Amino acid sequence: MTEPDKAFSVFIVIGEESGDQLGAGLVQALRERHGANVSFLGTAGSRMEAAGLTSLFPLEDVAVMGMTAVLGQLPTIVRRVYQTVDAVVNADPDVLVIIDSPDFTHSVAKRVRKRAPHIPIVDYVSPSVWAWRPGRARKMARYIDHLLAILPFEPGVHETLGGPPCSYVGHPLIERLAELRPAPGERTADAPSLLVLPGSRSSEVSRLLEPFGETVARVAAVHPGLEVMIPCVPHLAERIRAQTATWAVRPRIVLGEADKFAAFRKARAALAASGTVTLELAISGVPMAVAYKLDWFYRRVKDLHRFIPIASVTSMVLPNIILEDNVVPEFLDADVNADVLAPVVLDLLDGSEARARQLAAFSTLEARMLLDGGEKPRARAARIVSEVAGR
Structure with a gap:
């Protein structure tokens, strides 16, 4: 020693x-x-x-x-x-x-x-x-x-x-439960608030921002008072702000961790890229739809059937894997479009069975991770x- x-x-x-x-x-x-x-x-x-x-x-x-x-x-x-x-x-x-x-x-x-x-x-x-x-x-x-x-x-x-x-x-997130869980009155059903999370990497944003924007337009047509929030890393903020300026609902760009967690505590549902953020959302109790689009190389590999997952893993969403239950819907490549995503997001904003099922599953997540x-x-x-x- x-x-x-x-x-x-x-x-x-x-x-x-x-x-x-x-x-x-x-x-x-x-x-x-x-x-x-x-x-x-x-x-x-x-x-x-x-x-x-x-x-x-x-x-x-x-x-x-x-x-x-x-x-x-x-x-x-x-x-x-x-x-x-x-x-x-x-x-x-x-x-x-x-x-x-x-x-x-x-x-x-x-x-x-x-x-x-x-x-x-x-x-x-x-x-x-x-x-x-x-x-x-x-x-x-x-x-x-x-x-x-x-x-x-x-x-x-x-x-x-x-x-x-x-x-x-x-996971470091289990040290921050108080920051992620909403206080009474922070999350309400009468003010629909949607988190849009297109990823923290430039390549992810390039592939997801357009279909996410089209989805927001469909959702806003049903919920005219919809609030949209996009937490993002600082080096992507101006790019995201410019590319979302013409969305049907102009989103609020959220910078900094404290404001990001405040947005999580307020949000009623989320549309997110696959990644660690899905675990943050689950711990915060935000029902979500998860999307991912592979770049051309990995899509080609997948199409050639060389992208071979372990058979027991049926999801790319971390909460699903930890919970051993595909409770969070996930959409890959061609399914990442407004026709598919908008009905799912609308369900999650409303008091649907799908929303209730996610929330019930998320309530058991903490015990599995402590x-x-x-x-x-x-x-x-x-x-x-x-x-x-x-x-």
Whole structure:
């Protein structure tokens, strides 16, 4: 065991906004655990930089999704991978923590393992091996020493698939229930309010904003007093504001986490891209319809029947997977259009059976996600990172 007064060096690698949120929480929890003894290096977004970590490069250089977008940014991404590997090896930290964004972070981890095999590597957030490419789990065991899962079913999946040692550390959202749950009077039936969430990546917004706008027009024709709110990340705000200016209902663009959660507490229903936001909506008790459009490359792969999910997984929506019930309707590719989506959203705004079924299912979600002993997710993550590093 390392002497307790020796400096503890942690290198954290992220590749997008979701990793920045988790990384900032981990930095805070490690500081609470180790005090001034711990130091940090790595890649960072605004939250981690506010916590005192200076990024090796702007996160936007690697925060892309979809094969089309990746190909356009590929030379920069490759350069940043090798820059990050060099930085890790030169720093020789007590532990390397990679967070989410597996296309980028795992490229770094595999190369670090080859060049500096003595550095322990922790992966915070499992790739979706339960949805597709299950063979990745066994490959990860070669270069990941411990995996921190944020979804309760993932340790069992990795054990079945031969993945690395895996612990459920809890989803960070369960620390924020009070911010997501509406107070009396915040959410009312007489003022229909719809959240529209086209994604946090430029490629997602490009594919979803138009059909979502057409859906809003259909819904507004039935609900003339409809309020539409679009929470978005700052770098997409002006683009979304411009592209929605001609919608039948001009949406209110919501910036900042506090205002976003306030919008969640007010909203009666949501139309959302698939992703972590669906879990936020479920915890907040907002019934939703979920949509996703694959880019041309992944659509072609799917059409050739090479996109093969694990048979037991029948949904891409996180609440459905956790609840083991396809209670949230989901629509892919050709089904993402106003003809299909508008009737579903209208049902959710009204007092329908579909709305009631979602709300009943969401009421059981918290119990499935809470940690034993009341430990907070970031604290459990920090504890395991410290243990893997021998601290």
